[in-house]
Amino acid sequence: MAVEKQILQRLYSEVFNGSYEMFSQVIDIFVAETPTSMRELELQHSKGDLKSVVHIIHTMKSNAAALGATRFEELCAKIETSARTGRIPCFRQWYEELGAEFSVCSEELRETMHEVAA
Secondary structure (H helix, E strand, O other), X not given: OOOOHHHHHHHHHHHOOOOHHHHHHHHHHHHHHXXXXXXXXXXXXXXXXXXXXXXHHHHHHHHHHHHOOHHHHHHHHHHHHHHHOOOOOOXXXXXXXXXXXXXXXXXXXXXXXXHHHO
């Protein structure tokens, strides 16, 4: 499972007080904006701007953690930790894994969103 349902349930009930509109909006924003963040991540890496890479990937990691997308969060953490050392030797491989995991978790987020609010 790419998404921890109990984290989404807690988010829905405790943070959004059962407001499906706000809850779904946060998920929709994550799903819509992450591909843009990923493209920017790749661009900044190609420029060698690791400070920007750290900023972008840290934000992506935090957003994923808040939504219970733990595998996506772990991949972000791996890239962030490596970038903080000054180089990312496996960037292409990790970036591709991140993209594949995003595909899985975004679909699962949308499915789980409806289950949690039911």
